Amino acid sequence: MKNEYLQSVLIESSQIDECVREMGRTIASDYGDEPLTVIGCLKGSFIFMADLVRAIPRTLHIDFIEVSSYGDFTESTGNVRIVKDFKHPVKDSHVLIVEDIVDTGLTFDFLFDHIRLKQPASLEIAALLVRKSVDRKKRPIKYAGFEIGEEFVVGYGLDAAGLYRNLNHIAAYSPT
Numbered sequence: 001m002k003n004e005y006l007q008s009v010l011i012e013s014s015q016i017d018e019c020v021r022e023m024g025r026t027i028a029s030d031y032g033d034e035p036l037t038v039i040g041c042l043k044g045s046f047i048f049m050a051d052l053v054r055a056i057p058r059t060l061h062i063d064f065i066e067v068s069s070y071g072d073f074t075e076s077t078g079n080v081r082i083v084k085d086f087k088h089p090v091k092d093s094h095v096l097i098v099e100d101i102v103d104t105g106l107t108f109d110f111l112f113d114h115i116r117l118k119q120p121a122s123l124e125i126a127a128l129l130v131r132k133s134v135d136r137k138k139r140p141i142k143y144a145g146f147e148i149g150e151e152f153v154v155g156y157g158l159d160a161a162g163l164y165r166n167l168n169h170i171a172a173y174s175p176t
């Protein structure tokens with residue numbers, strides 16, 4: 001794999017594993033036996049989603065939504081649009097969104113507005129990464145893995161121009 005732009009390992013795969021296991025246990029205990037639908041936000045969450053749902057020891061519905069706000073570059077276009085919507089009816093079911101990273105929070109806002117219209121019993125989010133700059137009073141993130149700074153990161157599902165999603169760890173990436 002071409003990797004000359006990859007820099008330091010920011011989060012080791014063992015740290016991710018431990019965090020995801022713990023998050024799964026907490027989610028299972030928080031929702032008890034209530035109906036739960038977990039909606040993964042593609043593409044960046046696909047590995048986190050796969051690991052997280054297997055760490056939640058209970059029955060649940062799984063669906064995916066794909067949204068796009070980044071072109072092929074490392075700057076958000078500021079414009080979120082649905083590429084593929086989720087299908088499972090969520091009225092009266094608890095819904096947990098799974099996101100790779102909450103960066104500007106635009107996707108967070110978009111997903112909450114979009115899914116709320118379907119009248120779920122409750123709506124929360126699990127994000128592997130959250131930027132320190134995110135105002136968490138305005139955008140409450142119930143399940144947050146790691147707080148990171150402003151560096152662009154790749155790995156464990158996150159990409160730079162479509163590459164590096166298959167790394168087991170999170171690495172800083174700089175194209176310069």
Ligand code: IMP
Pocket residue numbers: 044069070076099100101102103104105106107108151152153154158159160
């Ligand atoms: P937001 O809408 O700005 O919060 O960002 C939403 C999406 O941007 C995330 O779900 C990621 O797919 C992508 N993104 C933001 N920061 C990074 C990064 O550092 N690396 C890779 N993708 C990122």
